Amino acid sequence: METSLQLRSLVKSSGELELSLAQVPVPQPAADEVLVRIEAAPINPSDLGLLLGPADIANATVSGSGADAVVTAPVPQRFMGALKARLDASMPVGNEGAGVVVAAGDSPQAKALLGKTVAILGGATYAQHRIAKASDVLELPAGATAADGASCFVNPLTALSMTEVMRREGHTALVHTAAASNLGQMLNKICIADGISLVNIVRSAEQAKILKDIGAKYVIDSTAPDFIAALTDAIEETGATLAFDAIGGGKLASQILSAMEVAANRKATEYSRYGSSTYKQVYIYGGLDTGPTELARNFGLSWGVNGWLLTPFLMKLGADAAKLRARVAAELKTTFASHYTAEISLAEVLQPEVIAAYARKATGEKYLINPNKGV
Amino acid sequence: METSLQLRSLVKSSGELELSLAQVPVPQPAADEVLVRIEAAPINPSDLGLLLGPADIANATVSGSGADAVVTAPVPQRFMGALKARLDASMPVGNEGAGVVVAAGDSPQAKALLGKTVAILGGATYAQHRIAKASDVLELPAGATAADGASCFVNPLTALSMTEVMRREGHTALVHTAAASNLGQMLNKICIADGISLVNIVRSAEQAKILKDIGAKYVIDSTAPDFIAALTDAIEETGATLAFDAIGGGKLASQILSAMEVAANRKATEYSRYGSSTYKQVYIYGGLDTGPTELARNFGLSWGVNGWLLTPFLMKLGADAAKLRARVAAELKTTFASHYTAEISLAEVLQPEVIAAYARKATGEKYLINPNKGV
Numbered sequence: 001m002e003t004s005l006q007l008r009s010l011v012k013s014s015g016e017l018e019l020s021l022a023q024v025p026v027p028q029p030a031a032d033e034v035l036v037r038i039e040a041a042p043i044n045p046s047d048l049g050l051l052l053g054p055a056d057i058a059n060a061t062v063s064g065s066g067a068d069a070v071v072t073a074p075v076p077q078r079f080m081g082a083l084k085a086r087l088d089a090s091m092p093v094g095n096e097g098a099g100v101v102v103a104a105g106d107s108p109q110a111k112a113l114l115g116k117t118v119a120i121l122g123g124a125t126y127a128q129h130r131i132a133k134a135s136d137v138l139e140l141p142a143g144a145t146a147a148d149g150a151s152c153f154v155n156p157l158t159a160l161s162m163t164e165v166m167r168r169e170g171h172t173a174l175v176h177t178a179a180a181s182n183l184g185q186m187l188n189k190i191c192i193a194d195g196i197s198l199v200n201i202v203r204s205a206e207q208a209k210i211l212k213d214i215g216a217k218y219v220i221d222s223t224a225p226d227f228i229a230a231l232t233d234a235i236e237e238t239g240a241t242l243a244f245d246a247i248g249g250g251k252l253a254s255q256i257l258s259a260m261e262v263a264a265n266r267k268a269t270e271y272s273r274y275g276s277s278t279y280k281q282v283y284i285y286g287g288l289d290t291g292p293t294e295l296a297r298n299f300g301l302s303w304g305v306n307g308w309l310l311t312p313f314l315m316k317l318g319a320d321a322a323k324l325r326a327r328v329a330a331e332l333k334t335t336f337a338s339h340y341t342a343e344i345s346l347a348e349v350l351q352p353e354v355i356a357a358y359a360r361k362a363t364g365e366k367y368l369i370n371p372n373k374g375v
Numbered sequence: 376m377e378t379s380l381q382l383r384s385l386v387k388s389s390g391e392l393e394l395s396l397a398q399v400p401v402p403q404p405a406a407d408e409v410l411v412r413i414e415a416a417p418i419n420p421s422d423l424g425l426l427l428g429p430a431d432i433a434n435a436t437v438s439g440s441g442a443d444a445v446v447t448a449p450v451p452q453r454f455m456g457a458l459k460a461r462l463d464a465s466m467p468v469g470n471e472g473a474g475v476v477v478a479a480g481d482s483p484q485a486k487a488l489l490g491k492t493v494a495i496l497g498g499a500t501y502a503q504h505r506i507a508k509a510s511d512v513l514e515l516p517a518g519a520t521a522a523d524g525a526s527c528f529v530n531p532l533t534a535l536s537m538t539e540v541m542r543r544e545g546h547t548a549l550v551h552t553a554a555a556s557n558l559g560q561m562l563n564k565i566c567i568a569d570g571i572s573l574v575n576i577v578r579s580a581e582q583a584k585i586l587k588d589i590g591a592k593y594v595i596d597s598t599a600p601d602f603i604a605a606l607t608d609a610i611e612e613t614g615a616t617l618a619f620d621a622i623g624g625g626k627l628a629s630q631i632l633s634a635m636e637v638a639a640n641r642k643a644t645e646y647s648r649y650g651s652s653t654y655k656q657v658y659i660y661g662g663l664d665t666g667p668t669e670l671a672r673n674f675g676l677s678w679g680v681n682g683w684l685l686t687p688f689l690m691k692l693g694a695d696a697a698k699l700r701a702r703v704a705a706e707l708k709t710t711f712a713s714h715y716t717a718e719i720s721l722a723e724v725l726q727p728e729v730i731a732a733y734a735r736k737a738t739g740e741k742y743l744i745n746p747n748k749g750v
Contacts (some may be wrong), residue, residue, distance in 0.1 A: 050648040081637075082673065085646035248672055262456075271460035273425040274684055284672070293670040297623060297662065298457065301684040307676035309649055 002026040004128035005067060005346055005371065009051050010090045011075060011083050017055035019071040019350055022090070027131045031105040034113050034134050040150035041097030042338065043367045044360045045246075045286055046117045051093045054079035057359050060352050069350040094369070097125030098140065098149035110134040117146055121153040121183040126346065128371045138325060150368060151182070151338040152321055156328040157321075158285070158310050162244050163196060164317065165308075169281065171195035175235065175243035175256055178288055178351035179219070182338050182366055183246075186353075188216045189335040197238035201231065201252070210364065228255060234271040236263035242280045244308070249289030253282045253305055261299035275300015285307035288361055317326070340368040347374070377401040379503035380442060380746065384426050385465045386450060386458050392430035394446040396721055397465070402506045406480040409488050409509050415525035416472030417713065418733045418742045420621075420661055426468045426501075427727055429454035432734050435727050444725040447663070469744070472500030473515065473524035488659040496528040497576040501721065502584055513700060519707055521685070523700045525743060526557070526713040531703040532696075533685050535560040537619050538571060539692065539699070540683075544656065548572035550610065550618035550631055553663055555582035557741055558621075559714050563591045566708040572613035576606065576627070585739065591656055605632060611638035619683070625665030626744045627672045628657045628680055636674035650675015658683035715743040722749065 003023040010018040029035045043051075053075060060073035073263055075083070098119040104110040118137040140149040166174055174191065176184055179200035191198040192215055199218040202208050208219045218234040220227060234240075235256075241264075243256045257280050264278035280299060285308040295305065314321045328336050341357075344367055348354050358367040385393040398642040404410045418426075428450060435448035450458070473494040479485040499505055515524040541549055549566065551559055554575035562717040567590055574593040577583050583594045593609040595602060609615075610631075616639075618631045632655050639653035648698040655674060660683040670680065689696045703711050716732075719742055723729050733742040 082640075085640065085643055089646070091646075234714040254667070265460065268460055271464065271466075277687070285676075287672065290672075292629070293669040293672055294672070295680070295684075297659070297665075297668060301660075301682035302687070304679055304681040305670070307672075309676040312652070312677070 094125030246286030469500030619662030
């Protein structure tokens with residue numbers, strides 16, 4: 001039986017994370033399925049939770065080498081309770097990716113995809129091969145490579161969903177944090193094209209320049225001394241009452257709500273003891289700062305802070321989600337183009353210095369795995 | 376022209392709070408209005424924001440005496456920005472109260488109320504007289520005194536609304552904090568009568584006893600060493616995924632969400648990298664702890680923390696709000712009975728040692744103003 005490599009993440013009940021490459025059988029597609037040879041799969045921040053968990057990567061050790069390397073890292077005891085459901089189960093990793101259809105089932109839809117470059121979503125993409133339903137893959141437009149399409153689900157659909165949430169929940173402008181990220185750049189392109197005012201919060205002058213260069217109007221540097229004043233002015237000017245926050249920890253969500261409240265009260269003519277009646281919402285969709293979220297509650301009583309996750313929102317969208325996917329395909333090499341810091345092989349995913357680089361989640365840095373590179 | 380006393384709160388742009396009694400004209404009711412001689416008005420935590428604001432009461436001084444006393448207290452500079460809209464405007468105070476209709480307009484509805492004891496909501500109840508629309512007052516049942524009906528809006532409607540929110544948002548049980556409060560005791564009576572599981576969180580053994588004595592099943596003391604374990608077990612047993620929190624500051628909201636997540640994961644059969652898909656909600660409706668809310672975010676991505684305020688919720692309820700009011704009237708002396716620490720006159724509201732007592736917002740203590748007492 002033919003086998004190929006698949007990356008595995010295992011948390012042992014003894015308190016260790018183990019990363020390795022498994023030799024797994026290459027499956028045969030059923031009638032309505034295709035077999036994809038994965039050539040590109042991004043490491044998104046949302047992949048790192050499953051891949052590395054809360055392991056102490058700085059103290060990782062490696063045994064073996066190349067495709068036989070096994071990385072072991074300690075998991076601090078305080079996190080073990082939350083990992084109960086995955087203990088001692090070797091798990092495949094990778095939310096999304098793209099590659100070439102190398103085998104197809106008998107259904108016409110499957111057969112039509114043979115030889116095509118397609119993108120897939122749904123796990124286990126850090127592998128040389130993966131089976132998918134023909135109806136679930138996204139055929140890339142002619143001329144698009146697997147690398148072009150590797151990130152065409154998570155970031156593009158998240159960015160588009162932010163503007164969908166805005167419209168559905170009655171807001172008219174947006175605030176976004178860690179705004180120079182790949183996702184943030186896409187969001188700027190969408191908002192510029194759609195005429196939506198977007199207040200970008202970044203953490204350095206370099207990040208501000210990235211966004212200014214692609215035409216962003218409101219770029220606020222949270223490390224600048226006038227951060228709060230500049231944020232409040234931008235929120236007042238745009239009327240933004242909705243924010244998507246990738247940082248999570250610290251005071252930023254609170255500062256955004258507070259700036260929205262001050263902006264709302266600047267327009268108020270009458271004192272309300274409970275603060276403005278303007279509803280202010282922050283969705284936390286990432287955790288670049290894993291510390292606690294600190295809410296000063298100096299923004300009245302009309303506010304919400306919620307966790308936000310793409311998949312349940314797409315399920316709520318139902319049939320409308322197809323419109324978002326179609327826009328992604330149509331604008332794959334423009335609005336939704338991703339930029340990668342480096343393309344790495346499956347064996348390189350297991351090298352400690354490479355782990356340290358992709359685990360850093362630095363804004364503007366993104367790694368692309370090519371499971372069929374160098375093997 | 377006849378005048379009577381009305382309590383006023385004034386924040387001056389010079390940075391001082393001033394409390395005093397104003398002599399104001401006793402108004403004549405229009406056709407659809409009644410004039411109420413207020414005999415009982417509670418000091419709810421929700422009144423203190425307007426009454427005292429963020430003034431430093433410990434450093435209050437008094438000039439004059441009796442009905443001519445003027446209390447002055449410094450307002451720390453850092454709070455002055457948030458008070459901009461009320462600066463130098465002398466404001467009447469008091470959300471609710473009850474008394475006797477002593478004059479009525481010509482409409483049949485108004486005339487029918489003459490001599491009746493009624494409850495009113497909507498401000499300026501810390502006064503000897505107040506005008507109200509006949510359609511807005513709640514006629515108390517025969518035998519009920521003004522003191523019986525003084526608190527029949529804010530706490531009863533808030534407690535009933537909590538169970539309404541629970542049903543409307545698809546939850547099946549509740550968590551409540553500062554649960555031995557007057558409001559908390561009402562909520563227990565409602566939940567016992569309606570068969571709703573309620574997890575009460577209190578901050579002392581004495582408070583726990585108050586609730587046990589009225590039949591509460593789940594009473595968790597947050598000062599006990601096994602607090603988190605007991606809370607998690609109670610949440611698992613009841614299936615509560617909704618909490619109303621009167622504390623606001625500190626880690627309690629986060630601990631509740633975390634306990635809900637652990638309880639949800641105990642039932643999970645499969646690992647989800649983003650935490651359980653069980654939606655967990657905390658509404659913060661008070662601020663007994665004015666410090667920041669600290670969210671550890673160790674409860675997945677399916678959660679919300681929102682400010683909550685009664686009035687907008689009642690507006691959303693629309694016509695259904697009348698059902699809540701009818702239940703309050705019917706159960707005024709049972710479910711919705713309030714207990715008061717002391718009945719004080721308007722002049723006593725201005726005495727520093729009395730201010731210190733009602734400003735403490737101690738759970739289980741509540742002060743009742745009788746504006747027509749001792750004048």
